[in-house]
Amino acid sequence: MALQTSERYLIEAAQAGDLLAFEALARRHEALVYRVALRMLNRPADAEDATQDVLLQAWRALPRFRSESSLPTWLYRLTTNRCHNVLRSLRPSEPLAAELASGQTTELEVEQALRLDAVKAAVVRLTPQQRAPFVLREFEGLSYVEIAEVLETTVPAIKSRLHRARAELVSALSECR
Amino acid sequence: MTHPVTMQHRLECGTELAVLVDQVAAGGDPKDPRHQAACSSCQATLEQLEQLWSVVREVARQDPAPPSSLVEAVIRRIRRGLSPVASTLPLEQVVPQLVHALLSGERGTTRIAAAVVADVVRAAAQRMPAARLLGRRGHAGGWVSGDGIVVEVTDVSVRIALHLGLRYSAPAPEMAAAIREGVIVDVESMTGLRVAAVDISVDDVFVEGDAREPTTTQLFGHSWF
Numbered sequence: 001m002a003l004q005t006s007e008r009y010l011i012e013a014a015q016a017g018d019l020l021a022f023e024a025l026a027r028r029h030e031a032l033v034y035r036v037a038l039r040m041l042n043r044p045a046d047a048e049d050a051t052q053d054v055l056l057q058a059w060r061a062l063p064r065f066r067s068e069s070s071l072p073t074w075l076y077r078l079t080t081n082r083c084h085n086v087l088r089s090l091r092p093s094e095p096l097a098a099e100l101a102s103g104q105t106t107e108l109e110v111e112q113a114l115r116l117d118a119v120k121a122a123v124v125r126l127t128p129q130q131r132a133p134f135v136l137r138e139f140e141g142l143s144y145v146e147i148a149e150v151l152e153t154t155v156p157a158i159k160s161r162l163h164r165a166r167a168e169l170v171s172a173l174s175e176c177r
Numbered sequence: 178m179t180h181p182v183t184m185q186h187r188l189e190c191g192t193e194l195a196v197l198v199d200q201v202a203a204g205g206d207p208k209d210p211r212h213q214a215a216c217s218s219c220q221a222t223l224e225q226l227e228q229l230w231s232v233v234r235e236v237a238r239q240d241p242a243p244p245s246s247l248v249e250a251v252i253r254r255i256r257r258g259l260s261p262v263a264s265t266l267p268l269e270q271v272v273p274q275l276v277h278a279l280l281s282g283e284r285g286t287t288r289i290a291a292a293v294v295a296d297v298v299r300a301a302a303q304r305m306p307a308a309r310l311l312g313r314r315g316h317a318g319g320w321v322s323g324d325g326i327v328v329e330v331t332d333v334s335v336r337i338a339l340h341l342g343l344r345y346s347a348p349a350p351e352m353a354a355a356i357r358e359g360v361i362v363d364v365e366s367m368t369g370l371r372v373a374a375v376d377i378s379v380d381d382v383f384v385e386g387d388a389r390e391p392t393t394t395q396l397f398g399h400s401w402f
Contacts, residue, residue, distance in 0.1 A: 016321045019255060026248045034243035044241075051243055055251040115232045116239070138202065139237045166202050167195040173229050 007071060015063050022062070025071070026055050032072060032140075033079045039135040040083035042124040050086060054078045069149060076142070076150040080132040087128050122172040130165035133158050188218045201226040202233075278330045278370050289368050291330055295322040297367050298337055301359040307347040308356060311340040311380055334371040335364065342381035353377040 007028075013021035033054050038047035057078055065074055126134060132151060136142045137158075144162075148155045186194040190212070200207055201223065207213040213220070278294070280287040299322070302310055310324050321327050327338035337360060343352055357375040364372050 016327070018321075019252065022255075023248060023252055026251060030243050030248055031240070034247070035241055038241050039236075047241075048243060048247060051247060052251050052254070055248070056254055059251075059255055112235075116236050119232050119236045138233055141237070162202075163195060163199055166198045169233070170194075170198050170226065170229060173232070 008067065011062070011065065011067070011071060014059075015065070022059055026058070029072065029075055030055065033075055036076065036079045036135055036140065037083055039120070039123060039139050040080070040128075040131055041086060042120050046086065050079070050082050054082050057082070073146065073150055076136065076140070077152070080136075080151065084128050084132070118173060119169075122169050125172060126165050126168055130161050130168065133161045134165040134169070137162055188222055190216050190218045192216070192219055194222065197222055197226055201230050278333060278335060278368070280333060280369055287369070289370060291328040291335075292322065294328045294330075294335055294337070294364060294368060294370065295326040297363050298326050298328075298339065298360050299324065301363040302339060302341070302356050304359060305352065305356055307344040308352055309342040309381075309383065311342050333369075334373045336373045336376070337364070338376040338378070340378045340380050342383050343379055345382045345384045349379050353379065 007025075010021045010025050014025055030051060034047055034051045037050040037054070038044060041047050041050060054075065058075065061078075065071070069077075123131060123134060133147050136147045136150060137144075142150070144155045144158050147158045151158065188194060188197075192209075192212070196208055197219065199205070213223075278289045278291070280289070299310065302308060310326070325340045329336040329338075341353075341356070343349055357377060360375050361372045364370060
């Protein structure tokens with residue numbers, strides 16, 4: 001396995017204006033940004049746009065990045081902020097439609113795909129306040145402490161938002177059964 | 178589950194449903210293990226919740242990947258942004274060569290570009306046959322020349338950093354001190370700026386006649402992507 005160039009080294013080079021170093025960082029972390037954006041927005045095209053915007057913003061803001069937080073934590077923060085802005089800019093009359101599953105052949109596969117779609121759609125119906133902690137905890141596996149750091153709030157606040165989000169989700173999923 | 182679940186919803190036994198949801202989602206221990214072990218209502222609900230939550234876990238296992246061209250598109254946008262024609266940003270922000278030190282006098286100001294300081298530094302460093310400037314290295318803050326000289330400008334003083342390769346057997350501390358001295362004297366006399374510090378990093382050795390120049394690959398390795 002190839003030895004990875006240290007993250008700190010790449011960050012320092014990118015902060016000094018090295019685009020090649022930034023490209024390496026972007027390739028390392030683009031999947032993280034895209035995954036969160038897709039779960040927050042539930043439309044691949046929107047997630048791609050958001051990912052591009054986040055990476056662009058990361059390049060611009062990198063000189064101000066201080067390594068008190070890790071780069072993934074910082075990127076999670078940029079991504080959730082970006083998604084919140086996207087969601088704010090949507091008029092209430094245009095709710096996000098779920099992407100429908102395609103490419104499944106057997107009945108079982110279709111059924112399972114529909115179940116997964118139901119979860120994704122239910123996540124998108126959570127308020128943005130609940131959605132970000134839910135995505136970071138249940139899909140990204142972050143700890144409460146990490147989520148609090150990303151969303152710049154307290155652990156009890158995160159626990160309370162997650163508690164509501166989970167209950168909402170269970171409610172939505174049991175309704176559509 | 179037949180009833181829609183709400184936050185306040187309680188099971189027949191009085192257990193709050195949301196508490197069971199948290200237990201299933203977080204994979205934690207029951208709040209009241211003795212009650213739960215004996216309560217059929219709790220157990221049945223937990224089973225249903227487990228089933229429901231397994232779909233959430235399945236979504237978590239999916240690893241959607243962005244299109245392979247996404248980073249390229251970002252890099253293209255950054256490059257476009259770096260071109261002053263395409264940008265509405267102030268020139269200083271997009272063209273680093275325009276970072277200046279500022280000497281204010283009664284009869285006008287003198288601006289000295291960081292690139293000019295780097296030129297003087299380069300000439301001073303190159304007077305030492307036992308030293309070679311190494312290519313661009315990472316550095317937090319400051320303007321960086323193509324060959325890795327970092328110039329941090331704060332009005333009338335500059336802080337300089339450079340990366341060197343030394344000839345095998347050359348004494349590093351003495352070489353660094355000599356180069357530092359040469360850089361300070363040249364920059365201060367030619368530009369009028371005060372040199373706050375010269376940070377030197379010795380990152381390579383070479384043997385005489387070895388024409389090899391450090392390449393980007395050598396400096397950064399292959400393993401980024």
